[in-house]
Every structure is written in C-alpha cells, then in structure tokens.
Amino acid sequence: MAKSQESFDLVDLKLKVSGRGDRLFFGFSSVAAYFAFSLVFLIVIFLGNASFSTFKTQGLAFFTGSTWDDAAGVYQIFPMLVGSVLCSILGLLISAPISIAIAYFIEFMAPPRLAKALTNIVDLLAALPSIVIAIWGAFVFAPVAAQWAQIINNKLGFIPGLQNTSGTFVGSPFIAGWILAIMMTPIITSVCREIIGSVDKDLVSAALALGGTRFSTMRRVVIPTARGGITGGILLGLGRGLGETIAVLYVLNLVFIVNFNILENYGGSVAPMIAAYYGESSEVGVSALLAAGVALFLITLFVNLIAQIFVGRYEKKMAS
Amino acid sequence: MESLNPISSNSFGADVHLSTKDVHVWFGQRHVLEGVNLEFPVNSVTALIGPSGCGKSTFIRTLNRMHELIPNAKLAGEVLLKGQNIYAVGVDPIQVRINIGMVFQKPNPFPTMTIRGNVLSGLRLSGKHSRNEDELVENSLQAASLWNEVKDRLDSPAGSLSGGQQQRLCIARALALAPDVLLMDEPCSALDPGSTIRIEETIRSISKNMTVVIVTHNMQQAQRVSEQTAFFLAEDNNPGYVVEAGLTNDIFHNPKDKRTEDYVSGRFG
Known part of the structure; x- marks a missing residue:
C-alpha cells in the first residue's frame, strides 16, 4: 500500500x-x-521628516495654491501638479495609439526578422539617456513642433484649450507632451507587445476567417481581449511621464500659473520644477521641494498600483 | 471537358461548386503540397482524410485564402469558386472568406462577446449589415442546432457554454454570413463523443443547402458525414498529394489504390 500523503x-x-x-x-x-x-x-x-514642516506650515494650500515665493516662505504647487498631469496625458494621447499599433504590427503583421529588429529598436529607444532626448528636444524638435502648434492654433484656435495669446509657441505643454510620448512609447509598446502576443492566435484566425480586416480584427477582437493588460501598460507609461525630469525641463517654460491651453508658451511639471529650483533654494525651500517630491511620489505610486492591479488581473484571467 | 478527378459533375451528378486545379503549396523552400486537383459538388460533404502531416489542413486553408496569412507561405495553381479563381488579381480575400466560411479544430468563440455577439461578429468584423439581426441570430443558431439550448441566455458570455456548444456557436457564427461553402478543420477533435454526434448531425443538416469540406482524422466520421472522400498522403519528406478521391463508399469499401486500402483498413497512419 502506498503511504498516505500526511505521513511524508x-x-x-x-x-x-x-x-x-x-x-x-x-x-x-x-x-x-x-x-x-x-x-x-x-x-x-x-x-x-524633511517635508513634514512644509505640510505643517503651508497646510492644504500647498496643493491648491499657485504661489512659490522662497523669500516670503510661501510654497504652493498647484500649477505644477496640474501641469504634470496635463503633459503626461498629452503624452499618452500621442504614444498610446502609436504603441498599440507598433505592438500589433510586431505581433501579427511583421515577418519574424523585421519583428525582432523592431522590438530591439523600440527597446533601444528606452535606453536613450533622458539628457540626450532633452537636448534633441530643445534644439531640434521644439522649433519643428512649435510650427505644428502654430498651424493647429491657426486652424483650431477657437477651441478652448488650443488658444495662444502670447504668439510664442515654444515652451508649451504640447511640446512637452510630445517629448514625453517619445519616452513613454517603449514601455507601453513592450507591455502591449507581450499582452497582445498572449492573445490566442486562434481568435485572430477566427476573426480573419469571418471576413475581418486587420483593423477590424484588432478593434473588435484583439484589443477587447487584451483590454485589461493594455490599460495597465498605458498606466505604466503614465507613471513614466509623471516622473520625467530633465527632458521636460529643457522644453517646458515653467511658470506658476495654471495653464490648460496646451499651445500656450508656458506650463508646469513637478519633477523639472524641483530640479530647476533646487540649487537656489533656502533650507526651508529645499524642504518644500522635497514635499513636492512626496506629492509626485504619491501620485506615481497610485498610478503604478492601479497599473499593477490591471496587468495582474489580466494575467490571472489569461492563466485560467 | 475532361474531368480532372473522380469527384466530378459526371460521377456525382451535381454541379461542381468549388474546385482546385494543380494546387501546390510551399512554406519557404519546403514544398508541402503537390498538384491537388479536386472538385466539390454543390450541397455535398467532402471529407479530407490522411495521416498527420499529409497537408490536408494546409490544403483546406488554401480554399478560403487563410493560407496566405502564414508568413512565407506560397501557392501555385487555381482555386475556382463557381468557376472564378479566388486568387485572381483583383479578388478581395475578405470577400472570399465571407463566401467560404471556416470552423476550426478548437472551439474558439470570442470570449469578450456574448452568445448573440458571437453570432453577429462576422457582420461587425466585415462591416456588413443585416436588416433584422434578431432573426439572423435565431436562424443561424437554429441551423447550428444550438437555438433551443441558448435562446433564453443570448446575452451570456460565450465562455459559459460547454465545448460542444461552443463549437456549434462557431458554426452558427460562420453560417450568419450566409457562405456558399463551409470549411471545417477537424471540428470534433477536441470534443467528447456526445458532442461529436451533435456536430455531425448539424453537418448533415446544413449540407442540404451548403457545400461542406471537412478535414477529419476519424475514419468513422468520414463515413458517417461525407458523400465524397479524398485521401491525402505525404511520403518521406516529399510533398503531400491526393492518392485517391471519389465517392466515400468506394474509398472505404472498394479502393483502387493499395495505399488507400491500407490506410482505411487501419494498417498505418
């Protein structure tokens, strides 16, 4: 007789x-x-410890006010918080569709060798140091994007959010959004590639055999099936964008005024603001900058947490 | 015109619906299928049998241009649907796939869609419209012998069905596009015997007004459902070809070729 399991x-x-x-x-x-x-x-x-005193002296106005005056001891970061979120969302609007399209192309359309090469190239984009993208962004890309901005403003300037009163188009959230899009694309692509790759190939065959086009197959079958994972990938990209410092610092004109007009020549972002002010701040000012860092950290942590929940839930669903 | 094959309008007494002329297939440099000439008469069931790797699944995919989705796959020859070559320049492969439906080995309903959504998925995917979608859903599910089991839960997810029901849903999904021909690639190989019998009944009933081509490993199944049978074989890394084709009864009980006889009597494969 075999031993029962308990006796081992x-x-x-x-x-x-x-x-x-x-x-x-x-x-x-x-x-x-x-x-x-x-x-x-x-x-x-x-x-x-370092930020506690700032939260204590500034109170809730630290998050909701729009004045940063080191000499007067007033520290408020609302325009920067708004700017961080605005620039990152702009970046997502550009990079998410592109990333999903690249991922779909790599997984379902490209011949194996091209797929491999593309995967490597996109990953290489992630390996570019931020400072390189920052300098390229400021000197090469910004003047070009400023022209695009001007054209958009000429044609669609009547739409709220696309207005520009300064007549200058560099230093805008629009340009910062593009730069962030370049930095978000590799991470979103690589998550989407894995998620889309895990979609059952039989479903894709079924869709094509039912007269689906490449596009309708992607829209009706692949993306709905992979939705949870793709959402997670997009949120990871958002986390990346929120934390980006140097590249945004080089292309965005940081001003402590809340600005929702993406083509206007100024905006805000928490991380570059910390980098810009760090060197010339008083001891109290540095504590306030660290408090701003804590605020950004909490937002990023929250976004990443949600992203992990989405990706995790998707993987669990696929495994079952 | 001289018939290219035992399955012909002459031998079976019906019009030829779909036919292939000298079809060859390559994957990269590898020649996997050689000179296939077959004719599929209107409203009949043709079984494709043969050992694994003989190219019968590859062949069935050439009949609705699913074959060309495989990287590096090449094809020579003609596939004629009502006399027109589906590979001719200017023929839209999407239209071909709407006219020639396909059911796969493993039941693969779309998991994110409801039962109803699955039946209508072909319309959505191909951008076609139907004047009466409720009627289309009911008719398609009736034709696939699934209606009575699901009529009260059309909005449940497709994943809530059993394997056999899922496969019949896939048949309903293909039928909703009103194809001329239905291709089935081992549709019962992932199912239990009870579900297999239901699918075979469905095949018998839809073939009253549709041409069906079915790949099967199960020789009893070929005898139960088909009027014609084609026997595929590939020997020692050579490309697959059709050894013999004709009325199912002849292939199983009075084969002309020794290899066919050996295969159908279970001596190899």
Whole structure:
C-alpha cells in the first residue's frame, strides 16, 4: 500500500542550505534584499521628516495654491501638479495609439526578422539617456513642433484649450507632451507587445476567417481581449511621464500659473520644477521641494498600483 | 471537358461548386503540397482524410485564402469558386472568406462577446449589415442546432457554454454570413463523443443547402458525414498529394489504390 500523503516528512526546500558556496550566496542575497528594503524604508522616513514642516506650515494650500515665493516662505504647487498631469496625458494621447499599433504590427503583421529588429529598436529607444532626448528636444524638435502648434492654433484656435495669446509657441505643454510620448512609447509598446502576443492566435484566425480586416480584427477582437493588460501598460507609461525630469525641463517654460491651453508658451511639471529650483533654494525651500517630491511620489505610486492591479488581473484571467 | 478527378459533375451528378486545379503549396523552400486537383459538388460533404502531416489542413486553408496569412507561405495553381479563381488579381480575400466560411479544430468563440455577439461578429468584423439581426441570430443558431439550448441566455458570455456548444456557436457564427461553402478543420477533435454526434448531425443538416469540406482524422466520421472522400498522403519528406478521391463508399469499401486500402483498413497512419 502506498503511504498516505500526511505521513511524508515535509522538508522546507526554500530554507535548506548546504555547502559553503551555498551559504555564502544565501548570506549575500539576504543582505542585499534586506539592504534594498531598508533603503526604501529610510528614504521614506527621510522624505517624510524633511517635508513634514512644509505640510505643517503651508497646510492644504500647498496643493491648491499657485504661489512659490522662497523669500516670503510661501510654497504652493498647484500649477505644477496640474501641469504634470496635463503633459503626461498629452503624452499618452500621442504614444498610446502609436504603441498599440507598433505592438500589433510586431505581433501579427511583421515577418519574424523585421519583428525582432523592431522590438530591439523600440527597446533601444528606452535606453536613450533622458539628457540626450532633452537636448534633441530643445534644439531640434521644439522649433519643428512649435510650427505644428502654430498651424493647429491657426486652424483650431477657437477651441478652448488650443488658444495662444502670447504668439510664442515654444515652451508649451504640447511640446512637452510630445517629448514625453517619445519616452513613454517603449514601455507601453513592450507591455502591449507581450499582452497582445498572449492573445490566442486562434481568435485572430477566427476573426480573419469571418471576413475581418486587420483593423477590424484588432478593434473588435484583439484589443477587447487584451483590454485589461493594455490599460495597465498605458498606466505604466503614465507613471513614466509623471516622473520625467530633465527632458521636460529643457522644453517646458515653467511658470506658476495654471495653464490648460496646451499651445500656450508656458506650463508646469513637478519633477523639472524641483530640479530647476533646487540649487537656489533656502533650507526651508529645499524642504518644500522635497514635499513636492512626496506629492509626485504619491501620485506615481497610485498610478503604478492601479497599473499593477490591471496587468495582474489580466494575467490571472489569461492563466485560467 | 475532361474531368480532372473522380469527384466530378459526371460521377456525382451535381454541379461542381468549388474546385482546385494543380494546387501546390510551399512554406519557404519546403514544398508541402503537390498538384491537388479536386472538385466539390454543390450541397455535398467532402471529407479530407490522411495521416498527420499529409497537408490536408494546409490544403483546406488554401480554399478560403487563410493560407496566405502564414508568413512565407506560397501557392501555385487555381482555386475556382463557381468557376472564378479566388486568387485572381483583383479578388478581395475578405470577400472570399465571407463566401467560404471556416470552423476550426478548437472551439474558439470570442470570449469578450456574448452568445448573440458571437453570432453577429462576422457582420461587425466585415462591416456588413443585416436588416433584422434578431432573426439572423435565431436562424443561424437554429441551423447550428444550438437555438433551443441558448435562446433564453443570448446575452451570456460565450465562455459559459460547454465545448460542444461552443463549437456549434462557431458554426452558427460562420453560417450568419450566409457562405456558399463551409470549411471545417477537424471540428470534433477536441470534443467528447456526445458532442461529436451533435456536430455531425448539424453537418448533415446544413449540407442540404451548403457545400461542406471537412478535414477529419476519424475514419468513422468520414463515413458517417461525407458523400465524397479524398485521401491525402505525404511520403518521406516529399510533398503531400491526393492518392485517391471519389465517392466515400468506394474509398472505404472498394479502393483502387493499395495505399488507400491500407490506410482505411487501419494498417498505418
């Protein structure tokens, strides 16, 4: 008779360490893991400690007001928060459709060799240092995009949000949005590529056999099936955009006035604002900048959390 | 005109609906199918049988231009639907696929759509319209023998159905486009015997006014559902070809070729 399962001695394989090499490696891994954990913990403590006084003195107006005056000790970041979200959403509007299209092309249309090359090229885009994109953006792209902005303003300037009273088109949220789109595209593409690739190929065949075109197949079958994962990928891109510093600093004219006109020549964004003001701030000012960092961190954390929930739920659905 | 094949308007006494002339298929450099000449008479069921890897699934995909979606796939020869070559310049492959429907090996209803949505998916995908969608849904599900089981839950997700029901939903989905021909690539291989019998009944009933081509590994099934049978074979890395084709009864009980006899009597494959 076979032994019943209960009578086996269960050994916890995870913790079973044997041999000197194993012990060393185990020790090193544990230290590294605990170190990373403590580091995050310490950073959170530091941020909380450094920003606490700002939250205390500025109160809720820190989030809702529009004045930043280091000399007077007034620190309010509302235009920057609005700007961060506005520029990132603009970036998403541009990069999300492009990324989904690239992902679909790579997974379903490109011959294998081209698909591989494209995957690498898009990933390479993610490897470009921000400062390179920043300089290219400021000196090469911005003048061109400013012309696009002018054309849009000429034709559609009557629409609220596309107005421009200054007559200058550089330094706008529109241009910052484009730059962010370039930085978001690789991450959104790579998530969408994996998600779209995991859609059952049989469903795609079925759709094509029912007289579907490439486009209707994507719209009616692939995207609805992969919706949760694609949403997660887009939110990860949003997180990337919210945190981008140097590239936005180079192309956006930071002004503490709330601006929803995307073609106007100024805007806001939290991360570049911190970078711009850090060097010339008083000690209290630096604490306020760190508080702004905390606010941005919370927003990004929230966006990433939602993204992970979406991606996780999608993967679970696919596994079942 | 001389008939190219035992399955012809002469031998079967019906008009030829779909036919192939000297069809060859390559995947990259590999020649996988050689010189297939077959004729499918109107409102009949033709079974394609043969061992794995003989090219019968590849062949059925050439009949509605699904074949060309495989990277590096090439084709020579003609596939004629009512006399017109579906590969001729200027023929829209999408229209071909609307006229020649397909049911796959594994039931593959769209999981994000309801039962009703699945039946109407062909319309949505191909941009066609129907004046009376409710009637179309009912008729298609009736024709696929699924209506009575799902009429009270048309808005439930397709995934709530059993495997056999899902496959009949896929048949209904193809029928909703009112195709001339229905291709079925081993439609029962993923189903239990009870579901298989239901599908076979459905095939018998839809073939009253539709030409059906079915790939099957199951020789009893070929005998139960088809009027004609074509036997495919590929030997030692050579391209697959049709050894023998004709009335199902002849292929199984009075084959002309020794290899056919060996295969249908279960000596190999």
